[in-house]
Amino acid sequence: MMMFRVWCVVIFVSLAVYTAPVLVAEPNLFPAFFSAIEGGGWQGQFNLDFVFMLSLSGLYVAWRHGFTPIGLLLGVIAFNGGALFLSAYLFVQSFRCDGEVRRVLVG
Secondary structure (H helix, E strand, O other): OHHHHHHHHHHHHHHHHHHHHHHHHOOOOHHHHHHHHHHOHHHHHHHHHHHHHHHHHHHHHHHHOOOOHHHHHHHHHHHHHHHHHHHHHHHHHHHHOOOOHHHHHHO
């Protein structure tokens, strides 16, 4: 579990450090993101794949919280926050669940 927690921290810190200056330089990611999907090619395929991964992440978090209002809110945040949110979420859950993998993943 310690390595999992370390990996969550590495993901969170790496993405936060990378995202901050990109967000300042280009605050609206949607035109570039969706134009790549419209244009086809590997960048578009990657972006479409990423959208589906985000949707699975959002559904997972909402499901884990029983689709309650807070669960739905967290699901939306998971969809929009991507690995930055999910790494922090799973890091916190790993402590809340006393490191029991089944409880971390299933609730």
